[in-house]
Amino acid sequence: MSQHVPQVIRPHEADVVPKGGVRPGGLPRRLLDQHLGAILLLPSALTFLVLLVFPLGYGIYTSFLQRHVLDPEGVWVGLANYVWLFGNAEFWQSLAISSLWAGATVGLQILLGTAVALILHQPFKGRSLVRGLVLFPYMMPVVSVILVWMLLYNALYGVLNWLLVQAGIVDAPIAWLSQPGSAFWSVVFVGVWKYFPFVVVIVLARLQVIPLDLYEAARIDGAGAVSRFLDITLHQIKDVLLVVALLRTIFMFNNFEIVFLLTGGGPLRSTMTLPILVYEQAFGLYDMGRGSAIAVVMFLILIAVMSIYFAFLRKETD
Amino acid sequence: MPRLLRTYGLALVLLTFVAFPLYWMTLTSLKPQTEVFRVPPTFLPATWTLEHYVSLFRLTDFGLLFMNSLKVCLLSTAFALGVGILGAYSLARFRGRGKEAYGRLVLLAYMFPGALLVIPLLLLFRELGLTNGHFGLSLAYLTFSLPFVMWVMRDFFASVPIDLEEAALIDGATRLGALWDVVLPQAVPGIIATGIFAFLFAWNEYLFALVLISDESLRTLPPGMMRFVSTTDTNWGLIMAASTLATLPMALAFGLVQRYLVTGMGAGGVKG
Numbered sequence: 001m002s003q004h005v006p007q008v009i010r011p012h013e014a015d016v017v018p019k020g021g022v023r024p025g026g027l028p029r030r031l032l033d034q035h036l037g038a039i040l041l042l043p044s045a046l047t048f049l050v051l052l053v054f055p056l057g058y059g060i061y062t063s064f065l066q067r068h069v070l071d072p073e074g075v076w077v078g079l080a081n082y083v084w085l086f087g088n089a090e091f092w093q094s095l096a097i098s099s100l101w102a103g104a105t106v107g108l109q110i111l112l113g114t115a116v117a118l119i120l121h122q123p124f125k126g127r128s129l130v131r132g133l134v135l136f137p138y139m140m141p142v143v144s145v146i147l148v149w150m151l152l153y154n155a156l157y158g159v160l161n162w163l164l165v166q167a168g169i170v171d172a173p174i175a176w177l178s179q180p181g182s183a184f185w186s187v188v189f190v191g192v193w194k195y196f197p198f199v200v201v202i203v204l205a206r207l208q209v210i211p212l213d214l215y216e217a218a219r220i221d222g223a224g225a226v227s228r229f230l231d232i233t234l235h236q237i238k239d240v241l242l243v244v245a246l247l248r249t250i251f252m253f254n255n256f257e258i259v260f261l262l263t264g265g266g267p268l269r270s271t272m273t274l275p276i277l278v279y280e281q282a283f284g285l286y287d288m289g290r291g292s293a294i295a296v297v298m299f300l301i302l303i304a305v306m307s308i309y310f311a312f313l314r315k316e317t318d
Numbered sequence: 319m320p321r322l323l324r325t326y327g328l329a330l331v332l333l334t335f336v337a338f339p340l341y342w343m344t345l346t347s348l349k350p351q352t353e354v355f356r357v358p359p360t361f362l363p364a365t366w367t368l369e370h371y372v373s374l375f376r377l378t379d380f381g382l383l384f385m386n387s388l389k390v391c392l393l394s395t396a397f398a399l400g401v402g403i404l405g406a407y408s409l410a411r412f413r414g415r416g417k418e419a420y421g422r423l424v425l426l427a428y429m430f431p432g433a434l435l436v437i438p439l440l441l442l443f444r445e446l447g448l449t450n451g452h453f454g455l456s457l458a459y460l461t462f463s464l465p466f467v468m469w470v471m472r473d474f475f476a477s478v479p480i481d482l483e484e485a486a487l488i489d490g491a492t493r494l495g496a497l498w499d500v501v502l503p504q505a506v507p508g509i510i511a512t513g514i515f516a517f518l519f520a521w522n523e524y525l526f527a528l529v530l531i532s533d534e535s536l537r538t539l540p541p542g543m544m545r546f547v548s549t550t551d552t553n554w555g556l557i558m559a560a561s562t563l564a565t566l567p568m569a570l571a572f573g574l575v576q577r578y579l580v581t582g583m584g585a586g587g588v589k590g
Contacts (some may be wrong), residue, residue, distance in 0.1 A: 018432065029495065036412070036493055036494075037408045037411075037412030037414050037453050038408075040404040040405060040407060041409070041420070043400075043401040043403075043405065043410045044401050044405035044464060044468060045402070045405075045420075047460055047464055047467075048424075048427060051429065051439075051457060051460055051461050052435070054438075055435055055438035056435070056438070057440060058438040058441070058442060059434055059435070059437055060440040062437060062441070069440075116332055119325060119328045119329060119432065122325045124322060124325050124326060124329065126329075127329075127466065128330065130329050130333060130476075132572075132576050133336060133337060134332065134571060135576075136336050136337065137339075139565075139568045139572045140340065140565050140568065141522055141539075141540070141561075141568060142522040142540065143522075143524065143539065143543050143566050144343065144543075144561035144563070144565050145339070146544075147342040147343075147558070147560075147561045148339045148340075148558065148561055149339065149548065150547070151342070151343075151557075152339060152342060154426060156355075156356070157356070157357055157359065159342060159359045162358060166358075182540065193335075193336075218522075230385070230386075247429070250429045251429070253431075254429070254431040254432065254433070256432060256433055256521070256524070257524045257525065257540075261544060262522075275431065278433040278436075278437075282436075283529060288437055288441065292438075295434040295437065296434070297431050298433065299430075301430060301433060303464065304427075306425075306426060306429060
């Protein structure tokens with residue numbers, strides 16, 4: 001064999017190539033190979049450095065400044081923005097609303113997504129077509145989703161109100177998005193509608209690899225349908241559900257568009273999530289420092305949730 | 319049999335739930351203005367019309383918004399795929415210290431809140447003259463599309479059997495040659511699916527587009543379309559025509575490569 005085989009992650013590689021082989025160019029093969037791995041990573045590492053790490057540092061730095069958006073530098077104020085933040089009732093209210101928003105949308109996505117995955121796991125004619133159509137809300141652009149739901153929810157000529165009145169469920173049309181009582185849950189509904197297909201796909205993929213003989217064995221043991229579901233199906237998919245729930249929670253917690261575009265955080269701040277609060281401070285009041293401070297707190301919450309996820313991954317690989 | 323009947327019933331309810339908004343959007347875009355506001359609403363247009371599509375292009379800047387969006391999204395997706403595939407391949411196939419940590423950082427980056435990045439990106443891009451430009455906006459989109467591509471493609475490369483690659487190397491191919499000739503052709507379905515999702519995320523993005531671009535002629539679709547609503551007398555037929563056309567590229571992409579997509583979605587497993 002005249003050519004050396006660069007190192008590939010494979011247990012038997014030592015049999016193929018003698019260790020410490022030298023390329024014709026004279027560079028030790030192992031060294032060259034390690035370099036190629038690093039070289040391939042370099043463009044992405046640089047991009048992350050410039051577009052994520054540096055801005056993150058700059059954002060944290062800005063959170064210690066008093067700085068108007070047009071101010072070229074700003075004034076160092078230490079922890080003043082954080083002191084303001086933690087003493088501000090609106091911040092705590094937003095934190096509660098954000099948590100409820102993330103919890104409610106993810107909880108309902110998981111429930112609905114799992115139920116739908118169970119239905120689509122049953123054999124029936126046209127199943128693959130339905131499986132495809134279920135993805136529709138997910139692939140529809142956010143702005144299109146927002147606009148069509150605004151029309152559906154409309155108090156004067158919205159079809160949803162018309163249907164509800166016809167069915168006798170409500171007496172008169174409701175201004176779903178502009179009343180404090182209904183706005184929050186109306187927005188949650190759209191969040192669930194848009195993102196539940198995601199859970200369907202993941203759970204469906206997991207359902208398809210549950211060994212069938214588990215069910216067979218349970219049936220022989222006399223287990224009923226309910227206990228087969230609880231002890232086998234649910235037991236098998238619970239890890240996937242946990243991971244999806246964690247990651248979706250982070251995503252929904254960060255989500256700005258759905259709520260902002262439907263209600264702008266109102267009415268009466270009843271849907272003012274943290275990302276909207278950041279936007280309000282930074283681009284409504286042009287206070288970069290306070291806006292950044294809120295964003296940094298969001299980031300810390302995110303890190304806390306992510307570390308739960310990583311701890312879970314570690315437990316799984318052990 | 320009752321069990322099957324129940325399944326069909328549930329499937330029908332499900333279809334109505336997911337498809338009704340889509341149906342209503344398309345339908346409204348094809349109704350004349352007066353019929354849009356009619357109560358009781360018509361579930362099939364009494365009169366079919368394409369007037370909203372015509373006025374969308376004649377009276378609004380929709381065509382420009384669409385092309386601007388297309389440009390930004392294609393640019394950022396191409397960049398994310400180019401850079402991300404190399405990085406993902408390295409993470410999947412090379413040993414190295416800190417590789418696991420790097421993989422985790424990628425996932426963390428992927429979950430970064432846009433609200434956290436938008437302030438420093440605006441301040442920095444303004445210094446660099448990158449605001450009010452499509453290049454700058456597509457760079458900002460890399461903050462989510464690059465981590466996404468790397469995360470998904472790493473799993474994908476890890477699942478491509480290594481034997482062919484080894485055979486090519488034994489036959490004298492270089493490492494990069496093997497990546498280009500052997501691995502990439504096998505990874506095409508994964509690359510297409512990943513690219514479509516990266517494009518979809520960029521196509522959806524609203525906050526960066528709103529903050530980083532203020533020049534009306536450079537606006538992209540999401541902020542541009544929301545402007546149509548704020549007028550006092552909202553023309554829903556027109557807005558639904560715009561929404562339908564904005565959905566079209568994604569519907570086409572999903573329709574054409576539906577069988578690949580579940581891979582991308584399952585592997586990504588995270589973002590929306």
